[in-house]
Amino acid sequence: MSLREGLARNRLVTVTGAAGVGKSALAAVGAGAGAEGASPWARVIYVRCPGGGGPVAVGALAARVAEAVLGSRGAGAGGRRTVGAGAVPDARGARTKARPALADLVAALRGTAGRRPVLLLLDDADAVRTECAGLVQRLLMDVPGVRVLVTCRQALGLGEERVLRLAPLAPDAAVELFLARARDAAPGFRAEGASAAVARICRVLEGVPLAVELAAGQLDAEPSARALADRLEQGQCWLAAPGPALRRHRSLRSAVGAAYLLCERPERAVWSRSSVFEGAFTEPTAAYLCAGAGVAPHQVSTCLAQLAAAGVLETLDEPGGLRPPRYRMTRAARDFGAERLRAAGEFEVAVERHVLHHRRLAEVAEHLWHAGDQRQAARLVRDNAADLTALVEYASRPEAPAAQVTAALATVADLWFWWTVHDHGEEGRAHLARLLPRATADDHLTARARWLAAWLHAPGDPATARALLGEVWPTAVLAGDDALIGWVAHVQGVLAWERGDARTAAECFRQAADTVPAFAPGGPAPAVSLAALAVAQARTSPGAAGRSARRALSSPGVRDDAWATALARYARAYTDHHQGHTARAWHRAHRALATLDARVPLPGTPDSPDLPSVRASLHRLLADIESPRTPRATVPAPRTDTAMPSRTSSRR
Structure with a gap:
């Protein structure tokens, strides 16, 4: 209309x-x-x-x-x-x-x-x-x-x-408005070569026309559009211009602050305290973080509804739907709220609660993964991915206490399946690279985090992976931690496979499968190592490879581990293919894909498939089977990013 x-x-x-x-x-x-x-x-x-x-x-x-x-x-x-x-x-x-x-x-x-x-x-x-x-x-x-x-x-x-x-501008419309205002404010500005920076500016400003116009007016004062984008990433309430006739339009802080002044005291408190959330959050989460100091827990839901009606929060789910309502604060309102939170002296308390909440969330996600509800675990992490990144940001500050660094490191380690199985390896490596240098204690948690970093580095940076494993091994042996010892052997198998040593890789995967206890939390199950063992044996020992694949499918608890089951089925199809049983391999691969496709998506889940790395490996195997290649001897040894579970799960 x-x-x-x-x-x-x-x-x-x-x-x-x-x-x-x-x-x-x-x-x-x-x-x-x-x-x-x-x-x-x-x-x-x-x-x-x-x-x-x-x-x-x-x-x-x-x-x-x-x-x-x-x-x-x-x-x-x-x-x-x-x-x-x-x-x-x-x-x-x-x-x-x-x-x-x-x-x-x-x-x-x-x-x-x-x-x-x-x-x-x-x-x-x-x-x-x-x-x-x-x-x-x-x-x-x-x-x-x-x-x-x-x-x-x-x-x-x-x-x-x-x-x-009115909604904010679409990305293309925001870029068009920025360029139109930039031509007036900075005649020397040239859009050629700055399109990526301009798109980034409009994305950070979330397409708000006032913010876009004010940002375009800053081009003369900034060295480049990229520098302006970098500054806006840190905050945007500083944007201002003397031109607009209405006072509330002369700065973004004034425009957002006009709504803040009309709020009651509890609403202001909920606004400022909720600004520590980087992504979406629910009412119970907000009640845990925002309650106290004059705000009762039962008041938080009303305050959230008022802030959503005022445009400070966005409601992401339909009221009365299957999922509880989730909210997301607009970027300008979040920056303003963070300023007020620091001015009130409550920022550190809010960050502490934020870190504690998401630490518990990671524990719940890991428990769900090992209890067999892996899709729910992945969804829980996906819904809170932005705030898990914010947790690492908070813990990486120079003034962050050691307890926050420990909590963040434990959170990243507990979410090993998100970085490996769900193709977020690059993000996981970046988080560990920031947190591990700040870890002061050489304890079991640090050893687990180093092992995970080694696994994530193994495909592309074997030297770093070997150095990290050298630091993990003494701690694992002295602690008598069979699971960690076995997981170290698994990563060593990946490293051996990467350098083309299939025999050593098979020995390492066999040691991992025999050492890791069944149902051990914190890393891959023995069935995963057995599936990798079958792939490593496929060329040199086809019979042993088939036995390893069948053993993987019969491992304790494998039916409750969708990832391990999918890898074991892939391993069986792969070994059949290399034994010359092409038709059988083709049918096994298709049945494995059908099993993955039959999983009904959860309501509200984004259109991203379950176990994307395994699905991609099965598709590549089918393409190899259906290709017109002739003799089996001419088929090259499989790359680890198409066949081995560890390599498949560590690449984005």
């Missing part, structure tokens, strides 16, 4: 949206001339609602509207009368003259409206939203020839109201 279409069909239209999305600009354009240039209105009466962050006198809006209407009687057809802040009477005068002003207003509008309706534009009604709703209701009832256009972050809630909610 366009604004003009809404005004043509409805007597009341409210334009809503978050700060800076262009509500006032759209309303000004929509109230202007029609498509043919002729104004559809007998009068356009523009009133800037009182507010500005301070207390608003009772009846101030009615008095301002009355002054605008009474002063517009002499205006010509289509004339526009504007009343600004200087026309508001003091509080005492507003209280004593509210009722007479309203009666005069109704009479004046009745006399003004003729064949064409009168349009009353009430801009920025947030500070007087309750009074605005009552006034508009009275005018719509008593003056049939009036139509009202309101801009406000929230709808008025009237029955005949048509709400037009």
Whole structure:
């Protein structure tokens, strides 16, 4: 619905949206001339609602509207009368003259409206939203020839109201707006070669038009668009410009802060404390982090709903759906909230709670993985991936206490399956590279983290992987940790396979399968090593390879481990293929793929397949089987990124 279409069909239209999305600009354009240039209105009466962050006198809006209407009687057809802040009477005068002003207003509008309706534009009604709703209701009832256009972050809630909610610009539109403003603000700016930086700027600013325009005005002050993008990544509330007539549009901080000033104290606290969340969060999570210091846990859900209505939060799930509602804070609101949180001296406490919550979340995810609910474990991590990255960011600060570093390192180690099985190896390596140098204790946790880093480095950086394993081995042996010893052997098998030593790789995988206890948490099950063993034996010992694959499928608990089962089925198909049983291998591979495809997706899960690395390996095996190659001896040894479980799961 366009604004003009809404005004043509409805007597009341409210334009809503978050700060800076262009509500006032759209309303000004929509109230202007029609498509043919002729104004559809007998009068356009523009009133800037009182507010500005301070207390608003009772009846101030009615008095301002009355002054605008009474002063517009002499205006010509289509004339526009504007009343600004200087026309508001003091509080005492507003209280004593509210009722007479309203009666005069109704009479004046009745006399003004003729064949064409009168349009009353009430801009920025947030500070007087309750009074605005009552006034508009009275005018719509008593003056049939009036139509009202309101801009406000929230709808008025009237029955005949048509709400037009503005969303941020799409990426292409945001880039177009940035370039248009950049040509005016920085004539020397050239878009050639800066397209990636401009797209990044608009992505960080989330397509908010005010922020995009303010950022374009900073190009003269920054060395390059890339430097501007880097600065905006750190925060964006510093964006400002002296040009806009409205004070709230002169800086992004003022635009966002206008909504903050209208919030009650509990809402402000929830806003600032929720700013530590980088991604989506649920009501229970927010209640755990935001409660305290004047905010009761039961108040948090109401505060979240209010902030969502004001455009500070985005609601990601349908109300009343299968999943509990999740919220995400807009980037500008998050930056503003973090400033307020630091100013209140609560930032470190909020970060501590954030780290503790996501540490527990990682423990739950690892438990789900080993209990057989691997899809739920992956979904739990996927839904909180942004905040897990934020946890590493918080723990990597120079001033972060050792307890936060330990919690972050344990979180990354517990999520080994996310980095390896679900193709996020590069991200996992980056997290460990930041955290391991800060680990002060040479304990079992640090050894586990080094082993995981070695596994993630094995395919592309074997020297680093070997060095890390050399540090892990003494700790594992002295602690008598059979699981860690076996996992070290598994990574050594990957390293041997990478350098083309299939015999040594097979010995290492056999040692890993025999050493890792069944159901050991924190790493791959013995069936995974057995599947790798079968692949390593396929060329030199086909019979032993088949036995290893069958042993993998019959390992204890393998049926509850979807990843190990899929790898074992892949290993059987692979060994059949290298034994010359092409038809059998083809059928096994297709059955394995059908099993993966038959897994019904969870509601709300993004369109990403389960176990993508295994699925890709099966497709490559089928392509190899169906290729027109002739003798088996001409088939090259399989690469580890297409056949071996460890290599497959460590590449993005």
